[in-house]
Amino acid sequence: MTTRTTEAMILQTRDYGESDRLVSFLARTGGRLQGIAKGARRSKKRFVHAFEPGSLVEVTYRARKSLAWIEGCKLIEPHLGLRTDVERWGYAALVSEILLEMVPEAEPQDELFELVRQTFGRLTGDKDPVNVVVLFLLRFLDLAGYLPSLEACGVCGKPLSRARRWNWDLHRGTLSCPQHSPFPSEALALDLGTLMLIGRSRTVPLDRLWRLRVAQGRKMSVLRALTGWVQGYIRKDLKSLHLLDQVRSTQDP
Numbered sequence: 552m553t554t555r556t557t558e559a560m561i562l563q564t565r566d567y568g569e570s571d572r573l574v575s576f577l578a579r580t581g582g583r584l585q586g587i588a589k590g591a592r593r594s595k596k597r598f599v600h601a602f603e604p605g606s607l608v609e610v611t612y613r614a615r616k617s618l619a620w621i622e623g624c625k626l627i628e629p630h631l632g633l634r635t636d637v638e639r640w641g642y643a644a645l646v647s648e649i650l651l652e653m654v655p656e657a658e659p660q661d662e663l664f665e666l667v668r669q670t671f672g673r674l675t676g677d678k679d680p681v682n683v684v685v686l687f688l689l690r691f692l693d694l695a696g697y698l699p700s701l702e703a704c705g706v707c708g709k710p711l712s713r714a715r716r717w718n719w720d721l722h723r724g725t726l727s728c729p730q731h732s733p734f735p736s737e738a739l740a741l742d743l744g745t746l747m748l749i750g751r752s753r754t755v756p757l758d759r760l761w762r763l764r765v766a767q768g769r770k771m772s773v774l775r776a777l778t779g780w781v782q783g784y785i786r787k788d789l790k791s792l793h794l795l796d797q798v799r800s801t802q803d804p
C-alpha cells in the first residue's frame with residue numbers, strides 16, 4: 552500500500568462512529584475518493600477546518616480497495632467566504648453534489664481538478680456566483696463529453712451565424728433553428744450571443760474562463776436547463792437546488 556500526498560478539494564464530510572469522519576474529496580493525483588479519518592472528531596487541533604466542505608487541502612492517504620485511509624490533512628485554503636454567505640454556500644454545495652454524483656471514482660483528471668479548484672476560489676470571491684456555476688457546468692459537461700456540438704441546426708445544417716434565435720433540446724442533445732424547433736416549450740431558447748459564449752466556454756484557457764459573462768436575462772434559464780439535464784442523467788433530484796430555492800425565496804419575497 553503506497554502512501555500518497557496530494558492537493559485535494561473536500562466535497563463532503565460525515566461523522567462516523569464515535570470519533571471518526573468519512574470524507575469525500577477530489578484529489579489532484581487520485582481522482583474522486585472517499586476516505587476515513589480516524590479520530591478526526593477528537594483531535595480537533597490536528598484537523599482544524601481541514602475537513603470542511605469547500606476547503607482546499609493537502610491530504611496524505613493510503614489507497615485501499617474501499618475506503619482510503621487518511622493519515623494527515625493540511626489546510627491550504629479554507630474559502631471562508633463560502634461559509635459566511637448562504638447563497639455562495641448553496642452554490643458550492645451544488646458543485647460538490649454534482650461532482651459526487653457524476654465523477655467516477657479514482658479516475659484522476661488534472662484538468663477537472665484545476666477546474667474545481669478554480670471554481671471554489673471564484674465562488675468565494677466573484678461578484679456573480681451564478682455566472683461562476685454556469686461556467687463551471689458548461690466546462691464540466693464538456694470535459695466529461697456530455698455537451699453536444701452546438702454549431703449548426705441538427706435538422707438542416709444551418710450554421711449558427713445564420714439565425715439569431717435558437718432552441719437547444721438538452722435531452723435529445725440537438726440544437727435547432729427557428730424553422731426546425733418542434734416544441735419550443737421543451738427546449739431552452741438561446742440567442743446567438745449566448746450560444747457563442749457557450750462555444751468559447753469550452754475552448755478558452757481555464758484561467759480566462761471566468762471573464763466570460765452570461766447575459767443577465769439568460770443566466771437562470773441556462774442554469775435551470777443544465778441542472779435539469781444533470782437530474783435527468785443521475786435520475787434523482789439535486790438536494791442543494793432545494794436549499795438554493797429556499798435561499799432565493801427569502802431574498803426576494
Ligand SMILES: [Zn+2]
Nearest residue numbers: 704707728731
Ligand atoms: Zn434548421
